[in-house]
Amino acid sequence: MAIKADFHLHSSFSGDSEAPMEDMIQKGISLGLTQMCFTEHMDFDFPVSQDTPAGFFEVNTDSYLYDLLKYQAKYREQIQIFFGIELGLQAYLNELQSAYTSAYDFDFIIGSSHLCNGRDPYNAGFYTGRSEEEAYREYFSSIIENLETFHDFDIYGHLDYVVRYGPNKDKNYTYETYKDLFDRMLDLLLENGIGIEINTGGIRYGLKELHPCTDVLKRYRKKGGELITVGSDAHRPGDICREFGRAEELLRDCGFTYYAVFHKRTPSFRKL
Ligand code: HSO
Ligand code: ZN
Ligand code: ZN
Ligand code: ZN
Incomplete structure (x- = not known):
């Protein structure tokens, strides 16, 4: 295993772990592993539902940091542990997001789209009454809106997360179909010095590719992109480093x- 750092990890400080x-x-x-970075969920104003009571995806950051510092010290000879957050944009x-990111000395901030115009693409209702392509377009357009107006984070998480949950998942999904939106997204990332991640968590949902799909990654490279972290998005020990x-x-x-x-909040680069 050549990649020895997992930079997208959850523990029980996240509502869904x-x-x-x-x-x-x-x-x-x-x-x-020589390095692992916890990136607990912080999604402000997440809609309340049966599975997601109020504050479900809002980590108690002080408790989280307290334990993290304790384990950092306890395991310091064996592994480096970093203080990250996955901020729902x-x-x-x-x-509010800006105030939060400057209130703590995070090592790493993933900005993620888990919601889009207040709605959760995880729910079937997001896709009803319209085509899958329309729903995916709404999701990708909201990433663009975030990138046009907010930059207090290091990398954008799982760029094509929405294909985990669509009625046909990634069966009909290609970069080409959404080229206009991806190209705008990638330009905004590059202009603002924000990177992306390879998120291997999509495999748990039966997807054929990792996030983002190969053609998006190739396009990022072609445009001169170089800032990529790798994360499993594990919510339990068995998924750490999966598909690395x-x-x-x-x-x-x-x-x-x-x-x-x-x-x-400063990147360094490790050879593959
Ligand atoms: N944000 C979660 C999935 C989710 N659960 C959305 C409820 N809504 C991914 O870790
Ligand atoms: Zn989660
Ligand atoms: Zn996420
Ligand atoms: Zn995550």
């Missing part, structure tokens, strides 16, 4: 020879 942080760390060590919350062999192969195929890690 039951994994104790220490179990995640011990598994990471046993897999031979919505343009009407930009001020495939992520490495994909990076190489697209012409990358490095991947990025972050410390104190």
Whole structure:
């Protein structure tokens, strides 16, 4: 395993994970990781539903940091542990998001779209009464709106996350279909020095490719993009580093020879 850093990880500080942080760390060590970055969920104003009570995706950041510092010290000889956050972006919350990102000394901030115009693409209702392409277009357009108005984060998470949940998932999905939107997205990322991630978590949803799909990654490379982290989006120990062999192969195929890690919001590059 050449990629020895997993930069997208959840533990029980995230509403949708039951994994104790220490179990995640011990598994990471046993897999031979040298670095792991926790990126707990912080989604402000997430709609309340039966599975998501109020505040479900809002990490208690002080408790999270307290435990993280404790384990950082306890495991310091074995692994480096970083303090990250996965911030759910919505343009009407930009001020609140900015205040939050500057209130803590995060090592790494993933900006992610889990909601789009207040609605959750995880729910079937997001797709009813219109074509799948229309729903996907709404999702990608909201990423563009975020990138036009908010930049206090390091990389954009799982760019094509929406295809995990559409009625046909990624069966009919190609970069070409959404080329206009992806090209705008990639230009905004590059203009603002924001990177992307390879997120291997899509495999758990039966997708044929990782996030983002190969052609998006190739396009990013062609435009001069170089800032890419790799993360499993694990919510339990068994998913840490899952499909990292495939992520490495994909990076190489697209012409990358490095991947990025972050410390104190500053990237450094590690050879594949
Ligand atoms: N944001 C979660 C999935 C989700 N669950 C959306 C409820 N709504 C991905 O980790
Ligand atoms: Zn989650
Ligand atoms: Zn996410
Ligand atoms: Zn995540």
